[in-house]
Amino acid sequence: MEYETIGETLVSAGYFLSLRGFSALDRYLDHRPLPFVWVETDADIPALARLFEGLRFPGVNLADGAIEAGEGSWFFHCIDRDEGPSEAGHPSYELLSLTQDWPSGRFRDPCGLYPLIRKLRDGPACFHPAAGGTPKPEEPWWTGIYPQTGRYRALMDGALILARYESSSRPAIGGLLQNLADLPRDQGPGTEGQRVLLTSLLMSPHPELGLELLKAAGFVEEFWPELALLDDVDHSKEYHPEGNVWNHTLETFRYRKAASRKQPEGDLRLSLGLLLHDAGKPLAASSGSRRFDGHAELGARVARRFLDRLQFDPSLIDDICYLVRNHMLPAALPRLPLARTREILESPLFPTLMELYRCDESSSFKVLDGYYASSAAYRAYLKHRRNPYRNDESGLKRSRP
Numbered sequence: 174m175e176y177e178t179i180g181e182t183l184v185s186a187g188y189f190l191s192l193r194g195f196s197a198l199d200r201y202l203d204h205r206p207l208p209f210v211w212v213e214t215d216a217d218i219p220a221l222a223r224l225f226e227g228l229r230f231p232g233v234n235l236a237d238g239a240i241e242a243g244e245g246s247w248f249f250h251c252i253d254r255d256e257g258p259s260e261a262g263h264p265s266y267e268l269l270s271l272t273q274d275w276p277s278g279r280f281r282d283p284c285g286l287y288p289l290i291r292k293l294r295d296g297p298a299c300f301h302p303a304a305g306g307t308p309k310p311e312e313p314w315w316t317g318i319y320p321q322t323g324r325y326r327a328l329m330d331g332a333l334i335l336a337r338y339e340s341s342s343r344p345a346i347g348g349l350l351q352n353l354a355d356l357p358r359d360q361g362p363g364t365e366g367q368r369v370l371l372t373s374l375l376m377s378p379h380p381e382l383g384l385e386l387l388k389a390a391g392f393v394e395e396f397w398p399e400l401a402l403l404d405d406v407d408h409s410k411e412y413h414p415e416g417n418v419w420n421h422t423l424e425t426f427r428y429r430k431a432a433s434r435k436q437p438e439g440d441l442r443l444s445l446g447l448l449l450h451d452a453g454k455p456l457a458a459s460s461g462s463r464r465f466d467g468h469a470e471l472g473a474r475v476a477r478r479f480l481d482r483l484q485f486d487p488s489l490i491d492d493i494c495y496l497v498r499n500h501m502l503p504a505a506l507p508r509l510p511l512a513r514t515r516e517i518l519e520s521p522l523f524p525t526l527m528e529l530y531r532c533d534e535s536s537s538f539k540v541l542d543g544y545y546a547s548s549a550a551y552r553a554y555l556k557h558r559r560n561p562y563r564n565d566e567s568g569l570k571r572s573r574p
Contacts, residue, residue: 175242175243176210176242176243179225179240179242179247180212180275182224182225183214183216183224183275184275184276186216186220186224188214188215188216188220189214189215189254190212190213190214190274190275190276191212191213191214191272191273191274191275191281192210192211192212192272192273192275193211193212193213193250193264193269193271193272194211194264194269194271194330195207195211195269195333195337195373196209196210196211196212196273197271197272197273197280198268198269198271198290198337198338199337200273201271201273201280201290201294202290202293202294202338203294204337205376207245207372207373207376208244208245208246208372208376209245209246209247209248209369209372209373210242210245210246210247210248211236211248211250212247212248212249212250212275213249213250213251213252213272214249214250214251214252215251215252215253215254216249216251217251218230218237218238218251221238221240221249221251222238225240227240227241228240231248231363231365231366232363232365232366234323234325234326234359234360234362234363234366235248235362235363235365235366235369236248236249236250237249237250237251238251246369263319263321263322264319265318265319265322265326265327265330265331266317266318266319266322266327266330266331266334267284267286267317267319268286268289268290268334269330269334270282270283270284270286271286271290293338317352318331318352318353318356320356321357322356322359323356323357323358323359323360324353324354324356324357324358324359325358325359325360325361325362325392326359327352327353327356328353328386328387328390328392329362329366329370329387329392331349331353331386332370332374332382332383332384332386332387332392333370333373333374333377333383335379335382335383335386336373336374336377336378336379336380336381336382336383336384337373337377337378337379339379339382340379346385346386346389349386350386350389350390353390361395361396362396364482364483364484365484367396367397367483368483368484368485371397371483372441375440375441375444375445375448376440376441376444379426380426380444380448381423381424381426381427384400384423385423388400388401388404388419397479399452399475399478399479400419400448400452400479402455403417403418403419403422403451403452403454403455404417404418404419405417405455406418406419406454406455408421409464413537414537414538415536415537415538418451418454418455421451421536421537422447422448422450422451424536424537425447425450425532425533425535425536426444426447426532427536428531428532428535428536429443429444429447429528429532430528441489442489442492442493442496442522442525443496443525443528443529443532445476445480445485445489445493445496446493446496446497446500446525446526446529447529447532447533449472449475449476449479449480449493449497450472450496450497450500450529450533451465451468451472452471452472452475452476452479452497453465453467453468453469453470453471453472453473453474453475453497454468454472456468456471456475457471469497469498469499469500469501470498472497472498472500473494473497473498476490476493476494476497477490477494480493492522495520495522495526496522496525496526496529499517499526500526500529500530500533502514502517502526503526503527503530503544503547504530504543504547506546506547506550506551507546507547507549507550511554511557514554518551518554523551527544527547527548527551530544530547531544
């Protein structure tokens with residue numbers, strides 16, 4: 174079912190419908206939307222089931238109901254139009270209280286946060302709106318957490334706020350963690366909740382900030398232990414001045430190019446590749462001069478298990494495994510014979526692999542001579558492939574630019 178069709182169906186049936194939380198904020202800020210739409214409606218579950226074939230129930234900690242729409246999902250929160258959200262459907266942060274009426278397109282700001290949200294739209298928000306000035310270092314720039322919110326939910330929403338809207342390289346993680354510690358415990362996220370969170374983080378401008386919060390709060394170790402292991406593996410400071418494998422992985426996200434609004438799937442594919450490209454290093458042994466011998470192949474196995482557990486699409490998992498397994502190859506491309514690399518070069522994913530290589534190299538503060546040499550070799554291969562008189566048996570002579 175198409176995006177617009179869902180909204181039109183509900184409104185035509187006489188029901189109230191509003192975008193809420195991240196969906197409303199992104200619409201107001203003109204951010205590239207996530208593949209998930211969060212809405213509130215006074216249609217109850219039986220009404221939704223009558224209107225939409227394939228309605229499913231992802232669990233109350235995620236939404237009352239959900240339906241697939243194109244490349245993403247709609248998550249419905251059922252509310253009483255007069256009474257507003259129930260305790261379970263209440264936003265976790267005041268910042269997420271913004272809604273947008275579907276028929277009129279008007280925004281509703283029940284907490285009076287318009288000055289903050291406007292600042293967020295016009296530029297980096299680095300002030301505390303209540304005080305009207307610069308916050309203390311331990312305070313997050315956005316306003317309070319609702320006390321009824323469960324700890325996991327507030328942590329996950331806080332991580333996504335950081336990833337989508339924070340611009341500081343040093344967000345107020347310490348103060349946020351202190352606030353989270355006072356909240357009641359709630360049920361941890363299920364598989365879909367984890368997948369939605371990870372996807373949303375990686376499709377945001379600064380996933381490294383959200384991931385750092387999740388790690389500091391113990392979430393990564395509890396739910397994504399494959400990623401937590403990265404923090405236990407040191408790097409040589411000569412080759413990786415940015416730090417250990419965890420720090421290196423987070424640093425790669427800073428070098429992604431701005432993603433196209435029309436191709437969010439490509440951005441997710443690259444970002445998952447960056448997240449998992451060194452996942453095999455905690456399992457790799459040293460062999461001669463190779464400290465992490467075979468880590469690319471080991472990493473592909475780790476990536477498959479991790480993504481399988483979170484129930485990502487099988488075709489996407491295959492793509493990520495290709496990226497992780499081959500992420501070392503671009504560096505050697507100018508030196509390798511065509512016969513050894515043809516199958517990899519022919520893959521439609523090879524341009525993404527080259528982009529992963531660029532981010533990987535940039536994160537270690539290296540000059541990009543190797544990347545440019547590999548790019549020249551790839552261009553030479555594409556030119557050779559277009560030659561109708563080529564002799565593939567003889568191979569393709571590679572030369573450095």
